[in-house]
Amino acid sequence: MTKKGAIKLESLLPITAALIIAVALFGCFRFYTLKLNPVSDVLDINSKYTDILLEMRTDTLLTAKAIVGENNVTLINANKENIASYAITDGKLIKTDYSKKSERILIDKLKTGAFWTNANLPNLLTVRLLPADPAEIPFFTSFALRGYKHE
C-alpha cells in the first residue's frame, strides 16, 4: 500500500524553483546595493563640491572685492553692492544670496574651513574646506575676482 501525502511532488517542484529564483534575485540585489553604498558617498561629496565650485565661480565673476572674516567672506561688486556671502557655522557652509534674499546650506559635516586673499594677489580668493570625515578629500581651490578694478 502506497502512502498518499497532501502535496504531490509535481506541485512541490515549481514552488522550489520559484523559491530558488527569488533567493537568487534577492542575492543579486543585495550584492549590487552593498557594493554601491561607498561609491554613492564619494559621488555625494563630489556633487556637493561641484555645487560649491559652480556657485562661487558664478559669484566671483562679478566680484570686485572680497571682505574676508574669520570664517566667512562677503563678495561685493563694482557698485559696492553685496552679491553673496559664505559663512562656516557649526560645521556647515551657508551661502546667503543677497539678490534672491535666500540662505542655503551648501555642505555640512565640516571640521574646519577658511577663506583668504593673498597680499600679493588681492584679487584671488582661496577657499579651503576640511570635512569631518578624514577619509574624504579636502576642498581647496581659488577664484579670480573678475570684477576687480585697478585702484
Place this chain on the structure above:
Amino acid sequence: MNISQKSKNKYSDSSTLIELLICLAILSSTLYPLVYMLQLSRPKHPSSQNEYLATLLAHHATEALVAKRALSPEFLPEIVSNSPVVVHKNSANRPHTLFDSLMPDGAQMNETNDPEVFWAFKPFNFSIDTYIADNNFYKVICQVNYTSNNLKSRIYFDKLISLNQSTSPANGGDSDD
C-alpha cells in the same frame, strides 16, 4: 481521444512547465556571477577622489594665473616641469609660486603645520606647458599629474591669452579654452 490519452497529455504539459521553471531557477542562479562581473567592470571610484582633487588644484593654478595677469597684464607664465604642490621633506624641488598661498597666513604648507591637507596634496605634481598660437595667442596648459593604481594620470586646464593688450584689463584679455 480516450481518458488515458487525455491524462497523458496533461502530465506532458505539467512536465514542460516544471522543466521551464527549473531552467529559470538555474538561469537566475547564474545572474549572481553576472552581477559580480558587472560590478567589477564599473569604474573605480577611489581614483576619482584623486581626480577631483587634481581638478581643484588645476582650477586654483589657472585662476591664480588669471588674477596675476589682471594685476600685471604683461605677465606670461613660463614652462614648468613636474614641480611638487607641497614641500617634500628631503627634496630640493620647491613648489611653484602659484602654490605659495596654500595656507591662510601665506606660509608654505608642510607635514607639521597642516598634516591632513599636506598628505592629501602630496601625490600631486604641477607642470605648465606654453606655446604661441597664430602669433597673437599665448596658450598655457596647467597640468596636475598624479599616480593612481600604478597608472600615471593628469588633469589639465587650457588658457588662451591674447597677446594684444587692447582687450578688457579685468581678465587680462584671456579666454578659457
